[in-house]
Amino acid sequence: MLTDDELRETLDDLASADARTRVIMLGVLARNPAGDPRLLPRLTELTTDETPVVLAIPYEIGEVRWAAARALAAERAVQDLPPHAPAELPSPLSADRLARLAQEAGLTTAAGLEGLQRAYADLRDRGLVPFQSSGS
Amino acid sequence: MGAGTTREPGRPKHGPATSVARGKPAAPHGIAQLQTTAGNAAVTSLIQRQQVPQAEAALTPDQRKQLLAAATTLRRVPALSAADDALLGKAMGGAPLYDKIGERDRKRAQLAELNRQRMTLTPVAGVPDPQSDEGRRLARVITDIATAEGELRALDTEVREGLRPLGLTSEAQLVDLVTVQFPRRFLERGKQIILTELQQNRELAERERDRYAGGQPDQNALRAAARDLRTRRDELAGLEQQLQQARSGTEALPGGVREPAQMTSSDHDVQRIGRVIGERSADLSRQRDQYRVRFPILDQLPDPAVVADADDARLAQLTSGPAGQVIADIDTTKRNVESGRLKVWNLRDAVDMTVLDLGIGGNDVLMRSVREHIEQERGEETLVRIATSALALTAAIIATVASGGVALLAGGLALAAGATQAVQSYQTYAAEVAAGNIALDPRVADISLNEPDLFWLVVDIVFVVADAAQVLRIFSEMRLVAHALRDTGDLGEFARAARAALPAAAADKVIARAARYASSLPARGGGRAGIAESLEWLTVTNPLTGRPFSQARFAQEIEAVRRALLATEDIGRVHAELRRLGITIDRATVASIKRYNFDSAGIAMSYRNYVAWRRLASGQGQVRDAQYIVHEAAEVGHLRTNRSRTGFDHMGAGFENMSRGEQARWTADFDRAYMAAHRQALEAEYDFLAATVSRMTNGRVRMSRSLAAVADRARSEARDLMMIDGVVLKEHRDFARWEREAAATVELGTALRERLRLGPNPTISDLVGAVRTARQ
Numbered sequence: 001m002l003t004d005d006e007l008r009e010t011l012d013d014l015a016s017a018d019a020r021t022r023v024i025m026l027g028v029l030a031r032n033p034a035g036d037p038r039l040l041p042r043l044t045e046l047t048t049d050e051t052p053v054v055l056a057i058p059y060e061i062g063e064v065r066w067a068a069a070r071a072l073a074a075e076r077a078v079q080d081l082p083p084h085a086p087a088e089l090p091s092p093l094s095a096d097r098l099a100r101l102a103q104e105a106g107l108t109t110a111a112g113l114e115g116l117q118r119a120y121a122d123l124r125d126r127g128l129v130p131f132q133s134s135g136s
Numbered sequence: 137m138g139a140g141t142t143r144e145p146g147r148p149k150h151g152p153a154t155s156v157a158r159g160k161p162a163a164p165h166g167i168a169q170l171q172t173t174a175g176n177a178a179v180t181s182l183i184q185r186q187q188v189p190q191a192e193a194a195l196t197p198d199q200r201k202q203l204l205a206a207a208t209t210l211r212r213v214p215a216l217s218a219a220d221d222a223l224l225g226k227a228m229g230g231a232p233l234y235d236k237i238g239e240r241d242r243k244r245a246q247l248a249e250l251n252r253q254r255m256t257l258t259p260v261a262g263v264p265d266p267q268s269d270e271g272r273r274l275a276r277v278i279t280d281i282a283t284a285e286g287e288l289r290a291l292d293t294e295v296r297e298g299l300r301p302l303g304l305t306s307e308a309q310l311v312d313l314v315t316v317q318f319p320r321r322f323l324e325r326g327k328q329i330i331l332t333e334l335q336q337n338r339e340l341a342e343r344e345r346d347r348y349a350g351g352q353p354d355q356n357a358l359r360a361a362a363r364d365l366r367t368r369r370d371e372l373a374g375l376e377q378q379l380q381q382a383r384s385g386t387e388a389l390p391g392g393v394r395e396p397a398q399m400t401s402s403d404h405d406v407q408r409i410g411r412v413i414g415e416r417s418a419d420l421s422r423q424r425d426q427y428r429v430r431f432p433i434l435d436q437l438p439d440p441a442v443v444a445d446a447d448d449a450r451l452a453q454l455t456s457g458p459a460g461q462v463i464a465d466i467d468t469t470k471r472n473v474e475s476g477r478l479k480v481w482n483l484r485d486a487v488d489m490t491v492l493d494l495g496i497g498g499n500d501v502l503m504r505s506v507r508e509h510i511e512q513e514r515g516e517e518t519l520v521r522i523a524t525s526a527l528a529l530t531a532a533i534i535a536t537v538a539s540g541g542v543a544l545l546a547g548g549l550a551l552a553a554g555a556t557q558a559v560q561s562y563q564t565y566a567a568e569v570a571a572g573n574i575a576l577d578p579r580v581a582d583i584s585l586n587e588p589d590l591f592w593l594v595v596d597i598v599f600v601v602a603d604a605a606q607v608l609r610i611f612s613e614m615r616l617v618a619h620a621l622r623d624t625g626d627l628g629e630f631a632r633a634a635r636a637a638l639p640a641a642a643a644d645k646v647i648a649r650a651a652r653y654a655s656s657l658p659a660r661g662g663g664r665a666g667i668a669e670s671l672e673w674l675t676v677t678n679p680l681t682g683r684p685f686s687q688a689r690f691a692q693e694i695e696a697v698r699r700a701l702l703a704t705e706d707i708g709r710v711h712a713e714l715r716r717l718g719i720t721i722d723r724a725t726v727a728s729i730k731r732y733n734f735d736s737a738g739i740a741m742s743y744r745n746y747v748a749w750r751r752l753a754s755g756q757g758q759v760r761d762a763q764y765i766v767h768e769a770a771e772v773g774h775l776r777t778n779r780s781r782t783g784f785d786h787m788g789a790g791f792e793n794m795s796r797g798e799q800a801r802w803t804a805d806f807d808r809a810y811m812a813a814h815r816q817a818l819e820a821e822y823d824f825l826a827a828t829v830s831r832m833t834n835g836r837v838r839m840s841r842s843l844a845a846v847a848d849r850a851r852s853e854a855r856d857l858m859m860i861d862g863v864v865l866k867e868h869r870d871f872a873r874w875e876r877e878a879a880a881t882v883e884l885g886t887a888l889r890e891r892l893r894l895g896p897n898p899t900i901s902d903l904v905g906a907v908r909t910a911r912q
Contacts, residue, residue: 100852
């Protein structure tokens with residue numbers, strides 16, 4: 001259980017306009033779940049957040065909901081709640097794999113992490129990002 | 137939902153600003169670029185430290201005192217007994233657990249208070265309306281109780297399980313160790329140090345007494361010094377008189393200063409004489425500092441001028457009195473210390489020197505324990521006064537050197553090369569070793585500026601090595617392993633380097649001190665920041681089971697693979713394979729890379745990193761694996777430099793003990809530090825690849841790092857992230873040209889094509905790809 005201050009700070013991060021801030025807190029919760037039922041509604045909400053974002057270092061791009069699914073699963077586990085069935089979601093892609101897929105698709109991509117995230121969204125929207133179980 | 141649908145327009149998309157927004161300091165921009173060249177030179181240079189302009193480099197008085205203490209008194213103190221060493225190690229290991237006991241006890245008190253509040257808020261009968269103020273308060277208290285109970289259980293378990301590895305069977309034993317046994321041994325050690333210092337002072341006082349006993353050339357030198365000081369004082373007195381006279385000739389201006397045009401000749405005189413007095417006073421002060429270290433007895437004379445014109449007999453008499461008094465005070469103080477009448481912690485610097493000797497400066501718990509122990513007893517003023525006099529000779533010298541007084545005389549000279557007379561005197565009379573100049577050496581000051589987190593290593597070397605040049609050489613040989621010690625917490629590589637650089641006994645001492653340093657660092661849980669390249673992992677066989685990775689148990693299986701890798705002792709094999717691939721890199725950096733990639737808080741368990749490491753460890757390394765190591769070595773080097781400058785630990789030591797908010801902030805900071813380091817590492821990596829292509833084609837194909845990066849079709853990150861002339865490679869005005877060049881065919885001999893398994897008419901990109909997968 002979180003204290004009120006911790007809860008506020010956690011929810012603030014999860015509601016941040018910056019997707020990476022949301023994902024960082026989701027990563028923290030996946031690694032170190034708080035066991036606090038007050039987080040569940042926000043985590044559930046984020047499982048529909050399709051914003052492309054840096055999910056990991058070495059650079060890997062995916063969607064916020066990928067990280068949310070993991071954090072939610074970890075939270076439910078420590079709260080002794082039955083697990084949700086894993087969803088099939090667009091897979092995270094390494095920067096190299098993403099660039100290769102973009103090149104194969106004939107996409108012109110902008111430079112930097114911004115460009116990679118935009119390329120991910122383009123590929124996903126064209127159905128070119130492979131799907132993977134959020135449980136893996 | 138499409139891309140960016142939950143983002144507010146105009147708000148930053150990525151995280152670099154998050155910590156700034158939370159009030160954390162941003163990492164410095166414009167960090168100097170690592171100097172890289174090709175091949176081995178690239179690897180060696182990119183792990184060298186970055187230099188900062190020298191102008192501001194200076195040791196603090198406290199750092200100088202540490203070096204002087206290590207070089208003089210502490211070097212003479214007998215080594216810790218095996219029993220004391222073991223007790224110290226146990227106390228240092230137990231300190232974090234002792235802290236946990238305190239935390240648990242505070243939590244218990246908090247829980248008791250919460251239960252009291254619940255009793256107060258709970259009505260005698262019925263249940264309060266959950267929507268009422270009372271009901272809400274009660275619900276909140278109940279939630280807080282549940283939180284506190286959970287935390288209390290976790291702390292209890294942690295304390296219980298932490299005792300056994302320390303060889304303790306009860307909390308009481310740990311409390312006794314930290315609060316009674318350790319401070320007692322600490323103060324015994326302090327006593328030993330003070331007795332050593334007293335002995336050192338006695339030898340110095342005896343020498344001062346005998347030095348002027350008659351027929352000695354030092355008599356003339358002392359008289360000359362006293363005359364010089366007298367002349368300078370007289371001159372100053374004359375100037376003061378002139379100033380008074382000049383002032384009397386000026387018309388006082390109440391509350392104001394005359395305009396330059398209205399100034400009289402007397403006004404000008406006042407200004408000029410005032411200026412001269414200032415200069416002469418500074419000269420006198422500097423000269424006095426110099427004489428203080430050359431003739432320690434001068435400070436003990438009521439008026440140094442009395443020896444200026446004294447004949448030999450009179451001079452011997454004048455100097456032997458104060459020296460004899462100091463010797464008597466020393467003997468009295470020794471007796472007082474030995475009998476316990478004088479508590480050594482009442483003496484200036486005694487505690488600081490003991491802390492330095494035991495290397496516990498970074499251990500807050502033990503320091504607190506010592507302070508609390510000391511505060512229970514008060515000192516005896518009279519005995520302290522005698523002891524202060526007994527220790528005055530070295531105290532005056534150390535204060536002078538530490539304050540930089542002598543350094544000023546050097547006029548910026550490199551003291552190690554040609555020490556000033558003052559320092560030579562200091563060496564002769566105070567330390568009996570050629571080590572005093574270490575505290576004044578500008579290169580040591582440079583280390584303290586550029587790598588403040590390695591200053592402990594300088595001090596540790598000074599404990600066992602006398603000569604400044606040697607200290608610097610050994611530091612240079614050991615700085616990378618010291619960084620690795622900080623990165624990994626493992627003593628192995630450090631011990632190996634210490635034994636190679638120092639005689640056995642000295643190495644043992646440095647290793648023991650380093651072990652204490654390492655134990656004062658935050659606990660490192662290691663771990664990983666998730667799993668990267670899961671698609672790739674899922675297409676291969678789990679090396680531990682021989683079967684494909686299970687989707688249902690994916691995270692657990694990857695974790696098992698990671699732990700197995702960490703448990704494998706393969707640093708030597710990777711190191712050897714890198715040498716075969718033409719890369720010269722120290723073992724300690726290889727160990728740091730392994731820990732950084734597979735056991736640090738910011739890096740995900742990456743399939744690509746894992747496979748490259750395994751190929752190297754199994755003797756199947758390819759150029760691309762060497763390229764990976766070159767990249768990681770540069771990245772680690774850059775992050776270490778950043779750590780030295782900002783204190784940000786890229787390994788995330790203590791991450792597991794941070795609150796969730798702190799973990800999030802640490803990760804945001806790591807994002808920023810990583811990006812800067814990663815960009816630099818891409819440059820090093822492609823310098824290496826370009827050089828390797830040139831070498832493997834016997835110089836027929838030469839290319840820039842930009843072309844190498846564009847031609848590398850297997851890795852795209854450099855195109856997106858590497859900066860060329862201040863812009864990302866992909867947006868560089870020459871990018872299209874590099875793409876054309878990468879696609880152009882290249883003339884290679886048949887033998888070379890066959891060796892690289894290239895077909896006819898390969899392009900530059902084909903060549904780069906073939907080189908990457910070659911085994912050399």
